[in-house]
Amino acid sequence: MNTKNITWEIPSVQISYPLDWNKIESEFEWLSTLKTIPQDPIWHQEGDVYTHTKMVVETLLNFNDFKALSPNEQYILFLSALFHDIEKRSTTTTEIIDGVERIVSPNHAKKGAQTVRSLLFEKYNTPFKIREHISNLVRLHGLPLWAIDRDDPSKEVIKSSLVTNNKWLSMLARSDVLGRICDDKEDILYKISLFDELSKEQNCWDKPYAFASNYGRFLYLNRSDIAPFYEPFEDLTFEVIVLSGLPGVGKDTHIKKNYNDFPMVSLDEIRRENQFDPTNAKHNGKVIQMGKEEAKVLLRKKVSFVFNATNLTLDLRLKWIRLFLDYKAKVKIVYIEKPLKEIFLQNQQRQWVVPEQVISKLSKKIDIPQYHEAHEIEFITQ
Template sequence: MNWNQMQALVPAPGQAPDHARCLEAFPVLEQAKTTPQEPRYHGEGDVWTHTCMVVDALLQSADYLAATPQERGVLFFAALLHDVAKHRTTVVDPVTGRIGQPGHSRKGAVDARILLWEAGAPFALREAVCRLIAVHQVPFYCLEDARRPVSPAWTVHELSWQLDIRLLAALAEADMRGRICADQARVLDSIELFRELAREEGCYGAPKAFADAHTRLSYFRGADVHPDYPLFQTPGSKVTLMCGLPASGKDSWVREQRQGLPVVSYDDAREALGLKHGENDGKAAHHATDMAKALLREARPFVWNATHLSRQMRSKALDLCYAYGAEVQIVYLEQPRDELLRRNGKRDTTLSNKALLGMLHRWELPVPSEAHEVRYEVEGAAA
């Protein structure tokens, strides 16, 4: 089913969802019918039963009725796919029999991204859906979990730079109403307190205001700064950190937009060392990192050109840049699936299309809180 057909699944206010058509659009959800859940939190049973209850609860909510058509699309697909990864993350404790699905939110965001990308969903809508799925349970415990290393206020500040907290709260409420559990009322109260905190902090439906980009980045990286007062920025390198799947156009973009700047590249490092793709990646990474350190020490501007697909991989490069006081702009590039594979098939590379698609399980897009600036260079969606 393509995107034109999928968007017709989004119910208008007062309209009932077509669950059969939803399964036709996303066949992977058939596995939800046989995926068990911990009865303590899900007395309703399997994941598909829960998903249907969540969608129904969402459609009856005041948030959905008041939403714009685009917001309704985001909320509907987020509710439909919020537990899409539970079938592949389910573990059963051999001693107690307790059922868990660790990491299902983060992995579900990646799964949803792939499904919607393959269907041709608009970039902005797709990413709004995926960002909601990645953190859809945070409002459950944000104000109560003493083990969290950051304050609830910090959490809503950061989330506000990733998504619309109004929509996150609406999804969390539907998730909780769409289940049978003993602590439902308590968690619904927690979600409402989460809403109130976001309102008090001035980020309910808008990003938290900061004095400037450097203050914002420093705050999100743990510096003891106040959002309203600018933090002095020590002059350092201006780094353009590229991000995107292979064959998405990063090399061409760098040649056209950053002509004349030094380029740190794992591919170039492999070539310099005589390595094939996937051969001794650690040696190639070490070679590239040494070059980056030399440029950072000299406070020279440069481009770090790599896929940087996962947040974990980006963090290694970003941590190094920020340790030297660099100002970083992340540039993310993307192509439609067919165009990406066509381009990769024409390249002189040892990376096959099959291997390229195998990289999708690590496909986590950068979010605005990761750098001084994040640009999304996607056709019709540049920002």
């Protein structure tokens, strides 16, 4: 993701040293709640999550590598550090480990990434590429600490390079370690250095791994017997275009402009034609079943077609994509996104208006399509 030539910043928060933490807390009201969230003293002798977050951010700003970044790149990392433990506030609990009560925060990075995405989309209208870098850095901030212990460390660094910058990820991880008080810093920093060397070895240190083809990338990400440099012969003879995006974002318009000659399976059309109630679970089950039957007719004929639905979550998309793959279809996801205010405006101009509160609720559940899901992904964003 190239962030150059993008100018953006959070209102009232400037990156200058020393940081004005009163102003930062004023802008991010959730930050003060971290003062009451404890951490396990084995890993965080400094105390609560707020104290740790401040130490991480201030450590990051003193890195020479950070100072060498462009202003936009600095902002991405600054906000990633600020947000990296945001959901320890909702996930922190205690559990008994080896007979001892310990403080744990399971899945705080994954949940935090979703919170960050929603906040930056809804409140700050953050440019898509910048927002996704921040969200993915939050989600993956622990990766450099444990990647080397995975069954296939090379695949871990290659996968992360597709969604963010491994060099930035390493900087965030180092600041996370140096911005705490613990007894095993050197061991953890050594693991991060191995992550760095592995990323460089795979030629994805400060850029995405360059696959020979989209098909090769898809096979590599979904199979354990494929080398990343493998260039397969593509034997897929027809294509299914899977639309993904909020109601009112312009999926129908995009289809008319680009795929008007393609047959289309549309869950909304099935629902409207049969006067099914979208709030009725039984009716929605019938819509899905009828959609599958329509799709299977086209799949058996190996005819390229468009599958038009919101398809906002990973689980929903994969249920359909697995069906398409079973018939040897090439799958392309087209994800469309616009600022929320623009979506609300376009929604009001549609024949079939969706309540704004429904769109807002859906926006908090979005899983941005990932490269393991389909042979090709197109992002159409503003």
